[in-house]
Amino acid sequence: MKSLALVVLLLVTMTPVARAAPDVVPLPADKQAFGTARSTASPVWFTLGHQGLSEIFHPDLSTPATRETRLLVDGKPGQAYTEPADDRSLTFRQRLRGDGWRAEITYVTDPRRAAVLADVSVRAERPVRLSIDHVRIKGSSDVAGSLPTNPVRRAKGTFAVGFGDGVAQAALNRGFASAAREYARGWHTYLDGLKRPKSADRRLYDQSVMVLAATEDKANPGASIASPSFPWAFGFDRELAPELGPYALVWPRDLYHVSTAMIAAGDRGFAGRALDFMLRKQQRPDGHLPQNTRVDGTPVWTKVQLDQTAAPLLLAHQLGRHDKSTVDSLRRSADYLLAYPNSPFSEQERWENQDGYSPATIASVVAGLVCFADLLQRNGENADRYLTAADEWQRKVESWTATKTGPYSPKPYYLRLTKDGNPDAPTKYNLGDNNPTDIDQRAVVDPSFLELVRLGVKRADDPVIRNTVAVVDQQLKEQGYWHRFTQDGYGETADGRPWGINWPTPTRTYGRLWPLLSGERGEYELLLNDKASAAKRLSQIAATANSGLMLPEQVWDGRGTTSATPLAWTHAQYVRLAWSLDRGTPVERPSVVVRRYLS
Known part of the structure; x- marks a missing residue:
């Protein structure tokens, strides 16, 4: 038997195959795994695709540095099945199959340096040649490994992808076993400091919390990206995404949902850092939060979304943060909400591509202002101007966004949004x-109106809320899940080709079903004291996990599409609904808003 580890005289540093990103067909966004060490000394994150390592991020989570790194057998990759190698760390194993051969590869990062390590074993029915195919996107990266130059039937060893002079070789010299033990110990220690709800699947819950923790950048505390993936045109259309896709950016909305999940899980430090990041990256002097930023806080897309500007107001209240510095920063955001033209009209609502009066946005803004007012009052300050606006908008939300003349019901129901604040106009x-x-x-219509209930702005048994639930189920529910809104086009074409907006000819695309919406429905059902239905929603989210326990953005026929996977928001919704089930009520529903409008 020939062993990779024994062929030390033939150790080589691989020369990466470099190709310009625009000329490269993008990798599928449905990542099978996502991992990094807990230590800040290892600023590198890996993803796994269907044939091996997919994008590796370095030196931060907004920068994909490599495209893929695959084991080739006789010049060809195998097809991989991915699974956690340790339920309590982000250690993953891939079992690959090819023509007459099998391989098993386990992946970690070296906690002491910017390197990904892969432990490899190969068995073949005939002598085969082994090689590593490595494609970088930007910067420099090296691959080191002990590889036999002659054909073998069996082999075992390690290869490393490193960033910086000699980093790959240093990781290889340390050895996989030593790095993997330290890597696992870091995650075990992290989970040991947290709680676990009774309602959740243990493996998926732990995986979800670790994925959420892993989305935080190491050089920029509190900066958590939406997903380490680039779905569809965001992976190849340089006009749409000149540098990279927007999922590897920080969105205040997603960061809020992740932070509230982490508070429920017991990691308040994560949420505190997230709030500090939001407030550091406010657009000065007016105080609104940018649509999204790189992890260093540089704005990328710049549309105004009022619900994102309200996010730090809600999060600060959950954390009980009312020190002068925090309140002064929050005041800029609250004042911006009052001063924005025709507020609570928003340039964009939470699905990004429309302006208007949105019930979901209005719910966030009303709740955010009431929460901020409470923080002011704790400091002995007058909060009347914020409460006056919140009360007016709470009274008007129905007249702005619930139609009495729509095609789906003779009774009023909430719309996704109105362009003019007149829901009865055509x-x-x-x-x-x-x-x-x-x-x-x-x-x-759109399920997002349930933000009115979750945030305490409207009662769960309000007649318009109940009627809208019925309308939304009739129009948007399919296969047990929900679409985002009527005729959503954010998804693949009918024949499975990727979504894009710069097609040479008009091409219809179709948005699929979003598991995170099942979590939002579950929170609503808890407020109706229907715990059995809420528990079913938790199981529905869990059923969408792939073999690596990554939860997707969209599903079809019960399986994740090639949408962003893992999506941090989906994992956060799973964690938050699990804790809500344990407590019998949504865990981040602001009681101060409930007392003001529902008591």
């Missing part, structure tokens, strides 16, 4: 995302 707009024609605003 105002038309184009939904975007390759929708060919304009649509009457009264015909577009």
Whole structure:
């Protein structure tokens, strides 16, 4: 038997195959695994695809540095099945199969340096040649490994991908076993300091919490990206995404949902760092939060979304943060909400591509202002101007966004949004995302109106809320899950080709089903004292996990599509609903808002 580890005289540092990113067909965004060490000394994150290592991020989570690194047998990759190698750390194993051969590779990062380590074993029915195919996107990276130059039937050894002079070789010299033990110990210690709810699947819950923790950048505390993936055109369309796809950016909305999940899990430090990041990256002097930023805080997309500006107000209240520095920063955000033209009209609502009056946005803004007012009052300050605006908008949300003349019910129901604050008007707009024609605003519904209930702005048994639930189920529920909104076009074409917006000819695309919406429905059902249905929603989210226990953005026929996977928001919703089930009520529902409007 020939052993990779024994062929030390033939140790080579691989020369990466470098290709310009625009010329490279993008890798699928449905990552099978995502991992990094807990230590800040290892600023490197790996993802696994269907054939081996997918993008590796370095030196931060907004920078994919490599495209893929694959074991080749006789010049060809195998097809991989991915699974956790340790349920309590982000250590993953891939079992690969090819023509007459099998391989098993386990992946970790070296906690002491910027290197990914892969432990390899190969068995073949005939002598085969082994090599490593490594493609970088930007910067420099080296691959080191002990590889036999002659054909072998069996082999065992390690290869490393490192960033910096000699880093790969140093990781290889240390050895996989030593690095893997330290890597696992870091995650075990982290989980030992947290709680676990009774309602959740143990393996998926632990995996979800670790994934959320791993999305935080190491050089920029509190900066947590939406997903380490680049779905569809965001991976190849340089006009749409000149540098990289937006999922590897920080979105205040996603960061809020992740932070509230981490508070429930017992990691308040994560949420505190997230709040500090939000407030450091406010757009001065006006105080609004940018649509998204790189992990260093540099704005990328710059549209105004009022719910994102309200996010730090809500998060600060959950954390009980009312020190002068925090309150002064929050005041800028609250004042911006009051001063924004025609507020609570927003340039964009939470699905990014429409302006108007959105019930979900209005819920966030109202709740955020009431929470901020409470922090002010704890400091002995007058908060009347914020409460006056919140009360007015709470009273008007129905008249702005619930139609009495829509096509789905003779009773009022909430719309996704209205363009003009008149929900009974036949105002038309184009939904975007390759929708060919304009649509009457009264015909577009969205499950996001449930933010009104979750945040304490409206009662769960309010007649308009109940009627909208029925309408949304009729229009958007399919296969046990929900679409984002009527005629959502953010997804693949009918024949499975990737979503894009710069097609040479009009091409219809179709948004699929979002598991995180099952979590939001579960929180609503808890407020109706329907714990059995809420528990079913938790199971529905869990059923969408892939073999590496990564939860997707979208599913079809019960399986994740090639949408962003893992999506931090989906993992956060799983964690938060699990704790809500244990406690019998949504864990981050602000009681101060409930007392003001529902008591």
